[in-house]
Each structure stands twice: as C-alpha cells, then as structure tokens.
Amino acid sequence: MKNFKTLLFITLMGSLCLTAQNNDTKRADKEFARFEYVDAAESYLKLVENGKGSDYVYGRLAESYYNIFNTVEAERWYAKALETSNDPEMIYKYSEMLKANGKYKESNEQMEKFASMRPSDNRATAYRKNPDYLPKILEQGKKFNVQNAGFNSEQSDFGGTLHDGKLYITSGRNDSRKTYGWNEEPFLDIYTLTENSDGGYDNPTLVNSYINTRFHEGLVSFAPDGNTMFFSRESYFEKDFEQDSLSRTRYGQLYLFKATKLKDDWDEVESLSINSENYSVKNPSVSSDGSTLYFASNMPGGYGQYDIYKATINDDGTIGEPQNLGQKVNTEGQEMFPFISSNNTLYFSSNGHLGLGGMDVFYTKEIDGKMAPIRNVGIPISSNADDFAFIIDEVSGEGFVSSNRDGGMGSDDIYTIKKLQPLCDVLIAATVLDDKTREPISGANVSLYDDQGNKVVTKSTNADGIAEFIIECEKDTELEVTMDDYESRKVALQGTSDEESPVQISLSPIEKIITPEEIVLNPIFFEYDKSNITAQAAFELDKLVQVMNKYPELVIKATSHTDYIGSDSYNQRLSQRRAKSTEQYVISKGIDESRISSEGKGESEPKIDCGTNCTDEERQMNRRSEFLIVSGGPESQE
Template identity: 75%
Template sequence: MKNINTLLFTALLSGFCLTAQNKDTKKADKHFDRYEFVEAVEDYNKLVEKGKADSYVYGQLAESYYNIFNTVEAERYYAKALETSTDPEMVFKYSQMLKANGKYEESNAQMEKFASMRPSDNRATAFRANPDYLPKILEQGKKFNVQNADYNSEQSDFGGTMHDGKLYITSGRNDSRKTYGWNEQPFLDIYTVTKNTDGTSQAATLAEGKLNTKYHEGLVSFTPDGKTMYFSRESYFEKDYQKDSISSARFSQVYLFKATKLGDEWDTIESLAINSENYSVKNPSVSADGKTLYFSSNMPGGYGNYDIYKAEINADGTVGEPVNLGQKVNTEAQEMFPFISSNNTLYFSSNGHLGLGGLDVFYTKEVDGKLATVRNVGIPINSNADDFAFRIDEEKNEGLVSSNREGGQGSDDIYEFKKLQPLCDVLIVATVLDDKTRQPIAGANVALFDAEGNKVLSKTTNQEGVAEFMVECDEDTELEVVMDGFDSKKVAVKGTNEEENDVQISLDPIEKLILAETIDLAPIYFDFDKSNITAQAAFELDKLVQIMNKYPEMKIKATSHTDVRGPESYNANLSERRAKTTVQYVISKGIDASRITAEGKGETEPKVDCAGGCTKEQHAENRRSEFIIVTTETVEN
C-alpha cells in the first residue's frame, strides 16, 4: 500500500504463497524478499518482456504494485495471475484494487467470489449482509471540509499530533537519510510544525532531543500532562532483528517507545515491555484520562494481519497486558492507526471492513461496556486510496487525516479538516401496524419529538406502514403516531449507537377505547393550580373528538377533579374551570356543544386517598378529567 507500508516499517505481504521460484526469478525475488518493491517491479517486468512470465511472476508483480499502491498495474496483474490461481486472498486484493480504480460492480463480483471461497470470513459475511454498501457510504453526505496542508512535501508526510503549541508529524523529507528500498524514499523522522497567527505554517523542523535516529520513527502520542510521549521506532535501534536464511536480509520489527521530557527536550527514552522481536507494536494513542494506551500489532492470537489492542497504563508508568478489541473491530485483514478521542470515540483505519478502497477510516464507541457498530466515516475523509492516521479535536471539530489520494503534494500527504455535521447518525425505522389484523397502516402521521419534547419532524407512513427519521447517536426521542380510526400512541425511543433502530408501533382500532359506560382515555392531567389544556391533554382529547365524530349520536359527560391541596371551595371552583376548559377544547374541534357537558367534582372523588399524605405523583393523579358516555350507538369492538 504505497508508503503506508513504509510508515509501518514492516512488510504487510500477500498472505498467500507463490512457490514457483526458479533461477529466472532469483534476482527479482531477492528484491521482493527484502521489501525493495520498486526494483522488484523492474526485474519482474523484464521477465514479462522476455516472455518468461507465468502465474507466479504475475502474482509477484501484482503484490509489488499493491505494496507501492500502483492500483492500475496491481489490478492488471492480479487479473492475469487469477487466470490460473484460486487463492482467496488474491481474489480479495484484486477486489480492493478494482474498487480503488472506481470499478465498483466488478469489485463486488470479486467479493462475491471471495465470499463463496471463504464463507465464514468476517469480510465475506459483512459483504453478503450488506452488498449495496457503497452507495450508502457515498450518499451519506460530506460531513467534513478537507484541505491539503501547506506543510506537506514531495515525500511521505503523515500523522499529526498537537503538543505545547507544535504539531508533531512524521515525514520522509530528510534528504540526509538513506533511502528505503520499499519506495526509494528517505527513512522517516519526527518533525514539528509551528502555525502562524494567519493560519499558515512555518517550515517543518526535525524534532529536538533524542527522538530521531538513522532508522524509521513514526506516529507519536502524549499523556495528558504532556510529560510523556509514546512513539514508534524500528527495532534495529535495539539491535533486534531476524535474518532470513534464504535471502540473508535482516528484518526488523516496529517497537513502541516512551520518551520523558527534560526541560524543553525529549530525553529519557525507554522501550516498552510489550515489544517483542517476534512481532510489531505500533501506532500509539493515549486516552484522554491517560489511563489506557491503544495501538496496533500483529502479535500472535489476533484475527488478521494487524489488530487493534489496548493496554492499561499503570500508576508507575509501566504498561499492562495487551487486550485485543475483538472481532467487532478487528477482521482477517488489517486494522491500524487507532485514535481514541476525548469523548472516547475510537477511530481507526482498515481494509477489512466495507469501504471505498484501500484503507478507510472507521469509528466506534464503547457503550455500557460493549463496542457499538463499526461505521465508515464516509467521504471526503475517505477516498478510493489509503486514508489513515485520523486525529480530531472533538471540542473544536477539527483535525487531521493522512492519505495518498490523487491531487496531493506527492506520496502520502496530511489533510486538515473541519467537521461540518454530527458524525454519528441513527436511522429510526418506524413501522405502524393495525394491532387487530397485524397489517401495515399507510397514511398514518408519525411525528418525531426530541428529548425536550420539541416537535422536530413529521412524516406519513408509506404503503408498507413505514416512516424513517435520521437522528444523532445516543439521542433519546419520542414518536407520536396519529391515524383516523385508530387510537393514537406515543412511544419513547431510547438513544443508541446502532446504525438502524427498528421501532414497531401497533395501533388499536378506536372502538377499543369505548367501554360499557366510559371512554378509556388516559386521564387528562392538569398542572398544579392550572386549568389550561396541556399538550399531553390535547393528545388524549383528540382521541375523544375522533370517537365522537365517528359516532354522531354519542353524548359525553366530562368530570374534572382536583387534588386535596388548598381550600375545598377553591378546589370546587378550580375543577369547574378545568371542566369548562376541557369542554371548550372539544367544541373547538367541531363537536356540537349539545353533545358534551361537564361537571367539576373538586376534591370529592380522589383517585388516590391522601388522608395519610400523598406524593407529588399521587397528587398529580388526582388532578384529572374523565369521560362518561351518556348516550351512544351500538359499537362493535
């Protein structure tokens, strides 16, 4: 994946083996085994020109182009290799390259092929569960404004973490360094960038202190007190490496280090105990409370090439045992570049979850001890190239993302962004049914109310009885459903992080509210010492109006009651006012005045006996209106 693999410092190779090496491919294979993909491409192409290519050479060429993110050539040679090869991982990567080149239908065809070959693979099950995912990602709207940063160079630039007024980035712009065979760019160093007051940037400078070596250095993260930095570095620095018995190449890992600030410089540097010569540990991100370190690793026991882990940062500064974040986050492919934000949203990059091509940025959040559904951040943060190293200030709604997309300064670039809209949305799918027949009700009015009771939006159900609303994650809402001939209903909807929240609402036929002698409405409650009709009271009285419209011979007597607080004579007058207000509301809706009468009962018929004292809620129960049928037609329930 172009420079991202350089950034990782370790090869993320094919995951499948091609074993047809011979004397013709020896030179090219040596470059490939040393991760010198630019030279490997040259040598494999010479074999193609000489007519000495077979499925092995085509596969090696495809892998080499894949690793330097030449998607066009990678697609071409994966296709040729797959004329005879049936390796599932090659099919998956071919699908990725097709998608990166905008060939979505062809990509989906290859994903279907991959899914048939590995039906239990998480990537396969996710695709088959949502094969039309691409339009959904593209149509969800641009929630960010993204601009190429003015401090990028022609070499690889990525990352970006603010500390003490400086932006720490990783860059291959240091021409005094040796070049790296992967992509013929200089080894990576940590740089700092200072912003001017007008928003422009000063020239990037090498970070001071003991951070940079002649080897690769990578992403950084700081503890909340600013006294400790965690960062990635090649394990050559520790003289830890392995030697390949065939090619004699030396292979290093990526380790995590922590640096302690001494004055203005980063001085004491220590390797973390979780490092191992057998695997890499990289991409650090410290939680806002400084108690947890998130990182990526290919240590044994994971689900794919690289997984996201977390470990406790102990009081003495040591790091505890790594904990894999599980299959909700990690797939059989690659999950890298975790970032835990101030509101505990976890952002990371993956080419295993459903995306637009290459690495995409995804996010999730822990709710009640469980991780919510992983979501794609969408465009323009994501593209059909590699998008990674996402960082955001949740308070300022601004941040950074790195990408090798077209249109940059060259290689991997850093992009600055502003968040324009809330990132996390939930689709509420409300389905309205007839409780008696269980058939959908078309034409019902469904209103959405926010947590404060404000009406946000109103929609009419379609032929399937469905109305849909988009709300922000974790937002409690309420749905109010009204339909002629049916008992209206209000339903509380608990906030969630799931992508979709299905809510089924069953309405009773309006006749069901008619009992032998009364109308079975929820009691019409009044505020203390008030006689005006509340919104909730109006909602219930509208049901009474609907019944009286359907049965024009029906006559109703409304009785109004108070609680026992206050003088008895005062409560008698208050109940009369409430009775009249109730009647006036019904008449205002078109019911003839002769069909409804009212009587104030004062405190004489309490619903709850308060002789021994009542709670606030019990007093409220006593402040009510009730409805008695005086004359009616025969009604079938």
C-alpha cells in the first residue's frame, strides 16, 4: 500500500510539472515546432538558467542540438535528460553523440542499455555481434607461428637476444646456486647458446663472472657496434640495499649495467647513472641506431607499478635523463620488457591494457612525437598467461617470446616465433597540395575517420603538406581535409596490409563552387522521412558557411526539392522541414539569420520533368537542395 501511495504522488506531481512545462516552454516549443533549433536552444537554455530546467527541457535542448549536429551540446543535454529518463531512443541518440565525440567506451555503455531494452532492434543486434575488445584480439590472431624453443629447463628461462652468432638468455637452471624465496628456484644467470645444424640452439654456457654474480642477472641488449652490452642485475652487488631491523630481510633494487667487449669476452662492467637506491630500472633495449635506451622502472612520477621509459645514449656513452613514454603506453598496472625493433616499433608487455589475461604483448610506434594507438599482438603470442620478453627481427620475421603458459617445460619458457602475416598497422602519409600550383599546403586540417564514420583524430599538415596517421590494417578509412580559402574534400581509403599507404589530396580554391547565380554543393542527403542534419550534410554545408564568412555581404536563399513520390502536400511539408533545418544549421555556425532564408519547393520545380516515369538517377537529381545567391556575390564585392 505504501508503494502505491508513493507511485500515485509521483504521478500527480509529474502531471503538475508537465502543465508547468507547457506554460513555461510555450515560446521555446513554438520555435522548436517551426524547426528554429538555434532560437529554441537559446530559449530552453534561458529556462535552465532561470531555474526552470526539467527532463522535458533537457530533452528538447538535446534534440535541438542534435538536429543541427552540435554533438558536444547534444551529448551534454542528453546526459542531463537521462538522469531520470529511460527512453530507449534518447539513449540511442546519446550513444551516437558520444561516438561522434570520440567517446567510444561511454558510447558502448549506452548501446548496451539500448540493446537490452530493444533486443530485436537491428541496431541492437548489430552491436551485440561485436560488443567488446576480446573478439577483436582473437580475430586478429594467427599472425605468428609459436613453438617451444626446445632448450628450456625445468626452471625459469626467458629472453632471447642474438648477438655475434650466440643466443643470450636468462635462466635459473644453475642448480649449484642457492634458491630465492619468490619461487624457490636458483638465482638467475645469463647464458649463451650456439646454433646447431638443425637451426636449433644448444650447449648452454654461463657468461663469465664479470657479468654473472651470486645475485640475479636479467635481460641483455647490445649497442649496434656490438661492443657494449646492457643488462640488469640486483643492487646487492653494489652493496646498495636496505635491511628490515626485525626480520633481517634485505630489500634491494634492480639496476642497469653496461659491459664492454675486450677481445672475445665481456669486461669493464659499469653501473648506469640512472640507477637509484629508491627504485628499480630493468629490461634494457637499445634502438637500432644506438641513440636511445628503453627500459622499465618504478621510479616516482610514473603512472603505475612499472612504467616504460627512454633515455638518450650520449656520444660519450653516458645516459641522459629518463623520459616517461606517457599515459598512452603506461597504465596503472605494469608495463615492462620493452623491445625497440629495427623499424622503431616498440613492443612491450602489460597487464594494464585490455588483453586476454596476465601480461600480454602490445606494440606501438612514435609518430610526430606521439605514440600511435596501442595494439595487442594477438594470439598465439598473447595468451591468458604471462607473455613477455618479445623480440623480433623485422627483416626475417623471426624472434622469441617468453611465457608461463600451460604446456611448457618450466615455470617460464622461451618460445621461437615466426611472423606469418603483417601486424595490423598501416602508416598513412597524406600529402595535401594546391590543385593549381601543385605546391604543398601547410596548416591544412586532416581528420581521420574509421570504418564506422567516427572521427578518430585531426592533425595539421607540416611544412611539406604532410600529415601522418597509423591505422589498423585491412580497415577502410576516410580522410577529411579542410583549409581556409579552399574547398573541403573527403577521400575514402581502402583497407590494406601494406606498411605504408601514401595518398595525395588536391584542394581547389573555394571560389570553384561559386557561380553568378548560386553556390554549388555536392548533393545533400537526408535520411528517409527525416529532416535532421547528418554528418554528410554538415560537411557540405560547412563549405557554404566558409563562402559566407569570406564574403560578408553574401545573402543566400536555401531551397529544398523532392521527387514525385508521395503526395504534393506531404512533399511540400517535408521539403519545408529540410530547408528550415538547413537554414538553422548555417545560423548555428555564426552566420547572421538576416543573410539566409529557406523555402521548401516540394515537387513543384523538378530538375528533370519526367513525371511518374523517372529513372532512379532522375529521381535523385530532383531530390536536391539549391543555394541561390540573392545579393552580395563575389562579383559585386570586387
């Protein structure tokens, strides 16, 4: 009974609020009904500012902005309206706006709500076919062949760096050594193996005592001249540790060292300046040009437990200041085992990025000082166990990865790998040129869209007219190029597995679309029986706005036409709504309302008078928008 009374009270209050809304929103509602979305939005906003906001007002605000493709404001007010509303269609539109603003995770969360409310809706079923990241990782798999290396022991074995005809690994197979408490295995040493006639490796041999100590040694990496080796070692060797006064347990760090090759062996071991008693540095990897050292560290100021850093290797062999690779690479979890390959692809292991479980192997590349999107290498390199110490020769496609996955010989095993297919990254190098002079255009905005039509990122062209992007291979994409005084262009790119995909885009002066009578745009399409401005329509109308900004005396009349399908009265009403939406979009971009008017012509002025026997092409030509110059054209302003 109590619940019933509560429900009755809420229903009565809702009715009172609705009545009040109708009185308060009369002006705004009238503007909305007239498709004057710019004015309607302003009127609804005033209600909010005067403390008369409500679910109804928030929803109308969102719809106003949605209809003129103001995605930021539409997102904001859909979110506000949905604090108490549970309307499925509003949830779907909110998801669209989030996606348009690049908020894919939030968009998916709203799509999940929508799909649960309307499971038979085609939009819901399409989403449910690919709801999260796991299928993507699994589907991109089988890029590598992975085999147990065969030289693993019953203890921990990992790494795999080839140098001077030998394979360097780290192993706990030395049973004569004492064990350590972490896994009750012997302390780790660095070993070398030699290649046999079958292409495998055998004859494991301890590296000399200058390198191996009674403490842990870890992964190695070599400078390109072959005379310097970087490796990890515990700080106990340096007598650098703390001791708990109660348990008498020693707490040390991991340090990086370098050794110099003298004749046929390693000597002159030196601790690096980046070491500290306050944190660990480990997992070295030297770039192919010898200029940069990559490593993992838990030094203060990072984003998680261990982060990946880089530091300059100076000409005199000293190491510069560590530089964190940033939050795109590093997470609140652990990022370790960096490997920088010969083509400057950075591979690393992480349990913070989306993966299959444990530590997975990921890769990225630095472009224009920024890291490309982080990609999971996929199965069978990544698994639901810990997968780490990935190393590859980009020329041969061969390398090694270490893992504690099921089926190995010890706690960690080394696996040989062979790349079968290219990894899913393609470098798009877009060059923007002036169509007449063929000179590069600097400062043009180039936007990358994914295969779902979502804007991913926007870059400006450099002095050579070039903007570069890294995308996933075999994915269709689109580039949109805009520049002051030039006509904007969109270029569709077909998915490829090539490592690089160069493309030239020529821009024509904006005057190309101006005739003495009208502004000629590409066809502006509306969805069936709808009048809201779509992304495609917005792209074309932005050209009109560009022209009107350049020629401030220009006055335009926008007309909308239909084909013969449907009744005269229906076509007239539909064309009027579409013409009004077009007008409102232009006004929303800052053009004074006195400079643009609109009129729906219905089917009264066909481009081709073909009656009821029109072809599909003729009907399409009749379904058009025109932008007539009323006054103030370029010629009159000369």
